[in-house]
Amino acid sequence: MEDKKEIKIKVSNLKKRFGDLEVLKDISTEVTKGEVVCVIGPSGSGKSTFLRCLNKLEDVTAGTIIIDGNDITKKQVNINHVRENIGMVFQHFNLFNNLNILDNLTLAPVQLKKCSRSEAVSRAKDMLKKVGLEDKTESFPSQLSGGQKQRVAIARALCMQPDIMLFDEPTSALDPEMVGEVLQVMKDLAADGMTMVIVTHEMGFAREVADRVIFMDGGYIVEEGTPQEVLLNPKEERTIDFLNKVL
Amino acid sequence: MIKIITVYGSMLLVALGRTLLLALLGLFFACIIGMIFGILGVLKNRICNIVSQIFVDVIRGVPMIVLAFFVYFGVPYFFNTIIGGFSMSLTALQAGTICLALNCGAYMAEIVRAGIQSVDVGQMEAARSLGLTYGMAMRKVVLPQAIKTMIPTFINQFIITLKDTSILSVIGFPELVNTAKNVQANTFMSFQTWAIVGIMYLIVITILSRSAKRVERRLSVGR
Numbered sequence: 001m002e003d004k005k006e007i008k009i010k011v012s013n014l015k016k017r018f019g020d021l022e023v024l025k026d027i028s029t030e031v032t033k034g035e036v037v038c039v040i041g042p043s044g045s046g047k048s049t050f051l052r053c054l055n056k057l058e059d060v061t062a063g064t065i066i067i068d069g070n071d072i073t074k075k076q077v078n079i080n081h082v083r084e085n086i087g088m089v090f091q092h093f094n095l096f097n098n099l100n101i102l103d104n105l106t107l108a109p110v111q112l113k114k115c116s117r118s119e120a121v122s123r124a125k126d127m128l129k130k131v132g133l134e135d136k137t138e139s140f141p142s143q144l145s146g147g148q149k150q151r152v153a154i155a156r157a158l159c160m161q162p163d164i165m166l167f168d169e170p171t172s173a174l175d176p177e178m179v180g181e182v183l184q185v186m187k188d189l190a191a192d193g194m195t196m197v198i199v200t201h202e203m204g205f206a207r208e209v210a211d212r213v214i215f216m217d218g219g220y221i222v223e224e225g226t227p228q229e230v231l232l233n234p235k236e237e238r239t240i241d242f243l244n245k246v247l
Numbered sequence: 248m249i250k251i252i253t254v255y256g257s258m259l260l261v262a263l264g265r266t267l268l269l270a271l272l273g274l275f276f277a278c279i280i281g282m283i284f285g286i287l288g289v290l291k292n293r294i295c296n297i298v299s300q301i302f303v304d305v306i307r308g309v310p311m312i313v314l315a316f317f318v319y320f321g322v323p324y325f326f327n328t329i330i331g332g333f334s335m336s337l338t339a340l341q342a343g344t345i346c347l348a349l350n351c352g353a354y355m356a357e358i359v360r361a362g363i364q365s366v367d368v369g370q371m372e373a374a375r376s377l378g379l380t381y382g383m384a385m386r387k388v389v390l391p392q393a394i395k396t397m398i399p400t401f402i403n404q405f406i407i408t409l410k411d412t413s414i415l416s417v418i419g420f421p422e423l424v425n426t427a428k429n430v431q432a433n434t435f436m437s438f439q440t441w442a443i444v445g446i447m448y449l450i451v452i453t454i455l456s457r458s459a460k461r462v463e464r465r466l467s468v469g470r
Contacts, residue, residue, distance in 0.1 A: 084378035
């Protein structure tokens with residue numbers, strides 16, 4: 001990190017509370033342009049909540065989140081504009097069940113007047129090709145397998161041409177034989193230089209693709225560093241405990 | 248029985264037409280009221296939720312016959328006599344339409360609210376995470392899915408509302424039941440009169456629910 005890289009996401013002293021339950025206690029970190037960050041940790045550690053705060057699907061209790069210079073915790077920042085630049089992929093895909101695959105991909109670009117309908121369609125087809133599903137334009141989500149749905153979900157996010165992609169356990173709801181195809185799409189995306197924050201349980205993927213791994217537990221970042229440091233030579237007791245259980 | 252049909256048949260058919268007119272008018276406004284209060288019920292705004300809940304609770308907590316008397320007699324009395332200076336009067340059709348719209352609207356609001364809440368929150372989150380506004384996400388993603396699940400209950404409510412028009416005979420609107428009362432009074436043939444009226448309702452409602460089933464089936468095939 002010697003050379004000054006553009007900071008895409010800067011999180012300072014982030015706290016999030018649901019009623020009496022404090023899920024995020026004091027999170028501070030940065031993500032630079034093109035960086036791939038994997039967030040790991042036991043369930044209930046707050047990693048999904050952390051990710052959902054980054055595009056304000058959860059309102060934060062305290063702290064700041066600065067995305068491309070905009071503090072999204074401030075009320076006057078138009079969150080819809082910020083979200084246009086942040087793609088999000090969910091554990092349960094969340095494809096729009098009432099729309100076919102092509103309409104799933106073109107809905108947001110057309111509604112938000114990012115481009116004309118024909119441009120949106122041609123970009124959608126490009127993106128579907130990229131994820132290997134160019135023959136599914138007319139299908140409905142219910143007709144696809146889990147792995148196909150998740151690849152469509154990634155393509156849908158990419159149609160908005162975001163700078164940042166957030167992944168919330170993208171392979172956790174998939175049958176084992178479908179995990180590979182989704183991870184491959186994500187690897188391609190990382191190779192293209194996309195800035196990515198990925199909450200995952202795929203340690204192999206984290207080791208192979210991540211520039212940095214964040215280990216969270218109990219609402220804190222316990223340890224962060226390169227995959228080498230965190231996954232192979234963890235220093236903290238809790239990290240070692242966790243890795244012993246999952247590896 | 249034949250005599251009633253030949254002498255009073257056309258009169259009863261006209262009355263049935265008025266029943267249907269009243270039901271359609273009531274349902275039309277009920278749909279609007281139901282949509283508005285249903286959506287108020289799911290907005291992330293406590294005041295909107297409370298307004299919706301109060302409306303639903305008040306209307307559901309009052310029998311429709313009381314609502315009918317209140318709207319037809321009470322409200323004009325309030326403006327003309329208690330406040331004074333107004334000369335307001337409602338026709339039975341106007342009062343009946345208002346009653347049905349409010350009554351059915353309250354139930355519709357609950358159907359709409361439940362329908363929207365039955366759509367997985369992930370659908371809204373996915374739409375919002377793409378940058379769509381709440382309104383766009385509602386219109387393009389959530390409502391189309393909600394409406395599909397609402398249709399069977401909607402149809403049920405339509406039928407209940409059609410039958411509820413008979414209650415409005417009490418404020419003198421010449422719908423089917425009110426007209427039948429006159430027929431009975433003229434002929435003293437109460438068995439025949441009410442049998443005929445019952446069959447008329449039965450036929451209309453059967454046609455309605457059959458065609459509704461067909462619509463429902465067609466909608467579920469499309470996906």
